[in-house]
Amino acid sequence: MGEWSKVYIQNLPTYMQLIEKYFQFAHIEKENTSVELLLDKLTFKLPKGLTKKEIKETGLFPVVSQSKDMIVGYSNAEESAISKDLPLIVYGDHSKIIKFVDFPFVIGADGVKLLKSKKNILPKYFYYSLIGLETDTKNYGRHFSLLKKKYLTIPLSLNKQRKVVKFVEDLKEKEILNKKPYFSLLVEKTIKCLQSNSINGLKLNNELTHQQALLKKLRQQILQEAIEGKLTANWRAANPDVEPASALLERIAAEKAELVKAKKIKKQKPLSPINDEEKPFELPDGWVWCRLREITNIVRGGSPRPAGDLRFYQGNIPFLKVADLTATNATYLNSHTYTIKEAGLHKTRKVPANTLMLTNSGATLGIPKICRFETTFNDGIAAFIYMNNDLFKPYFYYVLSSKTQWFLEEASRGQGQPNLNTDIIGETFIFLPPLPEQKAIVTKVEKLLTLCDQLETQITQNQTHAEALMQAVLHEAFS
Structure with a gap:
């Protein structure tokens, strides 16, 4: 996965929160309502999920569960296949994983909730909006009851919803940098700025992590050369009668x-x-x-x-x-x-x-x-x-x-x-x-490790500075 995609997936909830905040204050026709009231009834009875043993490597229907992977396997259980009311949103009641599914599939294991949006909200827009919601818990428990009580601000214009979806998906594919505004120049500019800054931050953190790994190896190398007598070769030459x-x-x-x-x-x-x-x-x-x-x-x-x-x-x-x-x-x-x-x-x-x-x-x-x-x-x-x-x-x-x-x-x-x-x-x-050389080795090692400590302090300060900059950008975006 490239840097752009990695940052996009990580930041998408934040982007959707910014869009949600924009619509809360925008002078447009909108509706502020709970997730529960945005859900439509399914036209079919929810089949029982498969067990792990029932999931195969090949089959007619992909199996979708609450795991991070979109598809966890396959099944030939046609009687359990879901093909009505598509597209549907799969929500992991335990994992909080959210998936947009527009193809026939079979449910893998229990703990999966299928969400169908009402006609006044596009399924894709509903999907992205849910990604921006927080359920206020990190515990491995039931989360759907919390999600239902959350509120969303929905623009009544389906065209406006389409533009948001188009913006979010173009951003994912990096097809957005030189395009005209979709729904709000200010919000889009803020999100693009966050994406760019996050990528720069990721590159910096990767480099700092690499430097820390090298520094760890350097410390080990110093110790190894010390106990092999390499650091005190000149000392021995100057002190032959020990x-x-x-x-x-x-x-x-x-x-x-x-x-x-x-x-x-x-x-x-x-x-x-x-x-x-x-x-x-x-x-x-x-x-x-x-x-x-x-x-x-x-x-x-x-x-x-x-x-x-x-x-x-x-x-x-x-x-x-x-x-x-x-x-x-x-x-x-x-x-x-x-x-x-x-x-x-x-x-x-x-x-x-x-x-x-x-x-x-x-x-x-x-x-x-x-x-x-x-x-x-x-x-x-x-x-x-x-x-x-x-x-x-x-x-x-x-x-x-x-x-x-x-x-x-x-x-x-x-x-x-x-x-x-x-x-x-x-x-x-x-x-x-010999004892005198033991002391000479310690003096040499301590001097070199002090330099390593100074390097580590500099690396840590750079990392802290990068994180502070990112937090400042986020604060500015939400203020």
């Missing part, structure tokens, strides 16, 4: 052994070696491959039950849920929404300030955050505890951010709600640079 990450990994292993000995953490199962197939690129000098569980201990939170029980909740101890971590794109978490009481501590887990965390369930899993305050958290969040001081947490925030999509795909392999358990997180392989 302690290699292998020495850091050895210290971390020794520290973890001491934690096990002190019974602060449990002895962990041996990790599977990282084979060459898992290594997507060659590491820079001084870096090492490792799995997350080699450098930290990963724990999952918990929730006091039952949820919301005032014996446990609404105290003064912060309690994080997934929504707290996913509310913004910021690196750090500085606030919380929920709290628990001391009585609820035995059902959850408390971690110190500046703990690195990761959402691990639902559609928004794989989102990291560094929490600035001491907190407890539910089982939709994993925390990385006992991280060595030579592990720069903002670097690992970006490492985890680069793996968000991978985490989601990995967790979605099973059935049901995506769930990222601590084993999957622990087995995740990462690239460990």
Whole structure:
């Protein structure tokens, strides 16, 4: 569907509302009456609609339902075919879809109302006028009872009605730009202006959407090049004598052994070696491959039950849920929404300030955050505890951010709600640079992402400006 047709279909209700408003104040012979009083009785008994199984891919008669598609299939049920009183308007009592049908057809499913206009109103004019009506509800319920009570201003001149229909249909086919006025130069000019401005707005929005998509890819590319060491190649050349990450990994292993000995953490199962197939690129000098569980201990939170029980909740101890971590794109978490009481501590887990965390369930899993305050958290969040001081947490925030999509795909392999358990997180392989380079990477990434933020702000401002212009045009048209 081209831009012109897309905008026309989207804006047609607005165009008909403008025409309706014009006739309300125009000095012509007219009638202001309810939709119900404009309806004529059908000369036939309404047949029962077909079931989905009864609708075929081929047949003698097209099947028309309340769906968006004009024709949903075919049927050979001649006894159910409607060929009298044509043309008719098909109105979806549930969907509010309105169709003009001038050919024999069969009704598909229930919930379809057939509307026949009285002789003082052209069927096509009635059809377009109904499109401009609003039924004041978005719920999936019965709408025809509301539609019947709506009022329309109908010019008594059938010729005037024909001119409106001609204008609306010529506009659809783009055959209107250089033609003489049909019924009102001012209204037609306003509608043509709306059509043109809407197309320009659509083009602009499409371009802005494209720019936002490119910006998202750029952010991912920055993170990917960061964790591959490409952003700090010059830094390494200028700092050749930095302690290699292998020495850091050895210290971390020794520290973890001491934690096990002190019974602060449990002895962990041996990790599977990282084979060459898992290594997507060659590491820079001084870096090492490792799995997350080699450098930290990963724990999952918990929730006091039952949820919301005032014996446990609404105290003064912060309690994080997934929504707290996913509310913004910021690196750090500085606030919380929920709290628990001391009585609820035995059902959850408390971690110190500046703990690195990761959402691990639902559609928004794989989102990291560094929490600035001491907190407890539910089982939709994993925390990385006992991280060595030579592990720069903002670097690992970006490492985890680069793996968000991978985490989601990995967790979605099973059935049901995506769930990222601590084993999957622990087995995740990462690239460990020396501490000074971790900090250099973060400095570089933050500088580049700040530029991305500035670009995004500009794109958003342009989009807001385009929408404001469109609203201004609409306001002017209806004022």
